[in-house]
Amino acid sequence: MTVATILVLAMAMPSPTPIRDVVDRASPAVVKIYGAAAGREHGYGTGVLVSADGNVVTTLSILVNGRNIRVVASDGRRYDATLVRTDEKRQLALLHIDASNLPYLTPATTEAIRTGDTILAMTNCFKIADGDEPVSVSRGIISAKLPSLRAKRLAQEFEYTGPALVYDAITANPGSAGGPVLDLDGRFIGLVGKVVEATATNTRINYAIPGEQIAEFLGGKATEAAAPAPATTPAHSGQEPYVGIRLSELGYRHVSAFVERVRADSPAARAGIKQDDLVIAIDGKRVVDSTTYQQALVGLVPGQTVPFTIKRGEQVLNLPVTLGVQPE
Amino acid sequence: MNRTMVTPFVCAMLVAGAAYGSPQSPDRAKADAVRRAVGAISPSLVTIETIGGAQPVVNAGPMGVFEESFKLAEGPTTGVVLSDDGLILTSSFNFARSPSVITVTLPNGTRASAKLLGRDLIQRIALIKVDVGTLKAAAWAKRSDIIVGQYAVACGRGLGSPEPHVSLGIVSALARRNGHAIQTDAKLSPVNYGGPLVDLDGRVLGLIVPMAGAGGALAGAEWYDSGIGFAIYRDSIDRVMDRLLAGQTIEPGKIGVMLGDDTDDEIPLLDTILKGGVVIRYVAKQSPAGTAGLQVGDRILAIDGQPIGDVADLQRRLSDRAAGDVVKLTYKRRWKIDELRLTLARMEDICCWPTRNRPAEPKPGEEPPSTQPSGD
Numbered sequence: 001m002t003v004a005t006i007l008v009l010a011m012a013m014p015s016p017t018p019i020r021d022v023v024d025r026a027s028p029a030v031v032k033i034y035g036a037a038a039g040r041e042h043g044y045g046t047g048v049l050v051s052a053d054g055n056v057v058t059t060l061s062i063l064v065n066g067r068n069i070r071v072v073a074s075d076g077r078r079y080d081a082t083l084v085r086t087d088e089k090r091q092l093a094l095l096h097i098d099a100s101n102l103p104y105l106t107p108a109t110t111e112a113i114r115t116g117d118t119i120l121a122m123t124n125c126f127k128i129a130d131g132d133e134p135v136s137v138s139r140g141i142i143s144a145k146l147p148s149l150r151a152k153r154l155a156q157e158f159e160y161t162g163p164a165l166v167y168d169a170i171t172a173n174p175g176s177a178g179g180p181v182l183d184l185d186g187r188f189i190g191l192v193g194k195v196v197e198a199t200a201t202n203t204r205i206n207y208a209i210p211g212e213q214i215a216e217f218l219g220g221k222a223t224e225a226a227a228p229a230p231a232t233t234p235a236h237s238g239q240e241p242y243v244g245i246r247l248s249e250l251g252y253r254h255v256s257a258f259v260e261r262v263r264a265d266s267p268a269a270r271a272g273i274k275q276d277d278l279v280i281a282i283d284g285k286r287v288v289d290s291t292t293y294q295q296a297l298v299g300l301v302p303g304q305t306v307p308f309t310i311k312r313g314e315q316v317l318n319l320p321v322t323l324g325v326q327p328e
Numbered sequence: 329m330n331r332t333m334v335t336p337f338v339c340a341m342l343v344a345g346a347a348y349g350s351p352q353s354p355d356r357a358k359a360d361a362v363r364r365a366v367g368a369i370s371p372s373l374v375t376i377e378t379i380g381g382a383q384p385v386v387n388a389g390p391m392g393v394f395e396e397s398f399k400l401a402e403g404p405t406t407g408v409v410l411s412d413d414g415l416i417l418t419s420s421f422n423f424a425r426s427p428s429v430i431t432v433t434l435p436n437g438t439r440a441s442a443k444l445l446g447r448d449l450i451q452r453i454a455l456i457k458v459d460v461g462t463l464k465a466a467a468w469a470k471r472s473d474i475i476v477g478q479y480a481v482a483c484g485r486g487l488g489s490p491e492p493h494v495s496l497g498i499v500s501a502l503a504r505r506n507g508h509a510i511q512t513d514a515k516l517s518p519v520n521y522g523g524p525l526v527d528l529d530g531r532v533l534g535l536i537v538p539m540a541g542a543g544g545a546l547a548g549a550e551w552y553d554s555g556i557g558f559a560i561y562r563d564s565i566d567r568v569m570d571r572l573l574a575g576q577t578i579e580p581g582k583i584g585v586m587l588g589d590d591t592d593d594e595i596p597l598l599d600t601i602l603k604g605g606v607v608i609r610y611v612a613k614q615s616p617a618g619t620a621g622l623q624v625g626d627r628i629l630a631i632d633g634q635p636i637g638d639v640a641d642l643q644r645r646l647s648d649r650a651a652g653d654v655v656k657l658t659y660k661r662r663w664k665i666d667e668l669r670l671t672l673a674r675m676e677d678i679c680c681w682p683t684r685n686r687p688a689e690p691k692p693g694e695e696p697p698s699t700q701p702s703g704d
Binding site: 018019114115116117118140141143144145146147166168170184198199200201202203204205206256278280281286288309311314315316318 | 353355356358359360362363366377379380399400401402403404428429431438439440441443459486487488489490491492493494495496497514515517518519552553
């Protein structure tokens with residue numbers, strides 16, 4: 001009796017957790033990649049078939065520079081792969097294997113993805129999956145959608161600074177990069193990125209390069225063309241903005257951005273900035289020293305009015321500064 | 329008989345419910361619940377930014393040099409509004425640099441300058457204050473309502489994203505760390521240290537702090553995202569609130585002795601089994617133990633009347649005691665059992681350890697031997 005009712009229940013109910021369906025549908029298009037290794041870089045990774053005729057997208061790494069790139073499909077079949085092209089800025093690479101009628105995934109948009117949504121990542125982490133064994137599946141939720149990733153890799157700025165899907169499944173592991181991140185509808189919403197450390201925390205970050213970036217890469221659009229045109233420039237385009245303050249320079253590397261001097265009748269003076277004020281942000285961009293002060297001014301042009309966030313004693317002030325032209 | 333009648337009925341109800349009542353899958357319902365929880369706590373979350381300060385000095389203690397690979401970043405950190413009039417709770421981890429300037433970005437986007445009031449370096453919490461009287465204090469879950477297995481959402485602002493960063497897990501254990509912390513498998517890291525662990529109603533279960541390893545200003549960061557994380561209960565925070573409000577820094581309390589290992593060949597195993605307690609191997613001359621007259625060879629049997637089984641037991645018992653706290657030690661010297669009270673001291677106020685070779689004849693002024701098992 002009990003068995004019978006459970007059977008009825010199983011048939012009548014819609015799949016309560018679509019996870020198994022998502023994994024079953026996506027697995028055939030996920031491949032393991034083996035290639036060159038160098039130093040701390042591992043010679044293995046993950047890839048996703050993106051066309052029936054053998055195109056494989058993965059993340060850019062030393063792996064794809066090898067003379068011998070091997071791709072192992074989910075059924076265990078092995079292929080020699082060739083490198084088709086790479087995109088430094090998006091940190092993506094396209095490989096090709098000679099085969100046809102292959103299962104594949106199509107990158108999806110991430111507009112509808114929200115914090116809290118469940119995601120699945122399928123990866124060849126630590127090359128645990130031997131031979132024709134399927135890759136490892138991790139489950140998590142979207143932690144944040146970062147408008148731009150700021151990270152470091154081997155003590156250098158990480159090249160990819162585009163949008164990123166951050167989640168709480170752990171994929172910052174050797175071999176995971178290049179695996180697909182899927183939502184519960186089985187949509188291919190991102191590609192697991194390389195192991196990097198977030199600049200803000202100095203700890204590893206688990207993230208994916210969103211589907212839009214993958215689609216643009218596959219569509220052959222150059223990164224340069226995809227980048228937004230520079231903001232409309234008022235009259236004095238090409239000129240460096242002039243504020244009219246000098247920051248204290250004591251010769252140390254990290255000196256807070258204290259105002260040492262304000263030039264009379266300068267944009268800063270007109271805005272009410274005073275000596276000994278501490279600049280903590282320009283137009284919302286955080287300032288901690290003279291370097292970040294200069295960086296915050298990049299892209300701003302004379303004539304523009306931007307808020308300077310100032311700490312004066314215990315007060316925090318927002319002073320709108322109308323940027324000027326460098327005096328002769 | 330009854331059972332066979334009821335089962336099909338219940339199943340029919342379930343089928344109906346699944347097919348018509350709730351078309352949503354559990355995962356989608358969960359996503360909505362997480363977003364509701366984050367929405368509820370968001371008005372009480374602040375972003376803390378610090379300017380200035382330096383990388384804290386790496387501590388080389390008796391337990392060895394801790395993880396050096398982790399360097400503190402300069403990114404934003406997280407705080408939880410404790411009172412409408414501007415008290416904000418966060419983790420002491422976020423001030424390990426001793427910054428010269430602290431600013432807080434409030435939920436409405438305005439920035440205010442903040443003052444560091446007090447820190448508890450044992451529970452790794454800190455209290456800061458902004459002069460803004462219009463904040464919304466977070467709601468806290470009742471400790472007795474918290475159960476193992478319930479969902480736990482960790483919130484943080486450490487990546488600087490426009491919305492709070494969230495990770496989802498469950499409550500893994502209650503009353504860890506001498507009863508002061510909840511354990512969770514939600515991923516905890518500098519992204520959310522100082523932030524709240526909340527239930528699905530957005531009520532705070534505990535304040536997220538780094539905890540792992542031994543001592544040191546950074547301890548805990550090496551366990552980040554490991555699936556083992558800790559959040560401090562409200563009542564454990566309230567326990568030290570007066571001292572935090574008074575601007576004090578609460579530091580771990582030490583006795584100033586090095587303890588013997590049970591397997592040490594100078595201490596017969598039989599002796600340990602028969603007599604219990606732990607044997608003092610070294611006494612720092614300038615320390616609570618030294619001042620109170622504890623001697624090498626004395627056996628500590630109990631602390632505050634609670635019997636001590638082994639070194640780890642004593643360490644755990646002392647781990648939440650602060651410098652300045654008074655403890656009662658029961659000890660045995662030769663055949664005589666006695667008691668004494670001593671006031672625990674800060675690690676840095678303890679000095680003058682004997683050398684390793686002749687523990688029975690202390691030579692003051694030397695560094696403690698690095699291979700000793702305990703620094704209590």
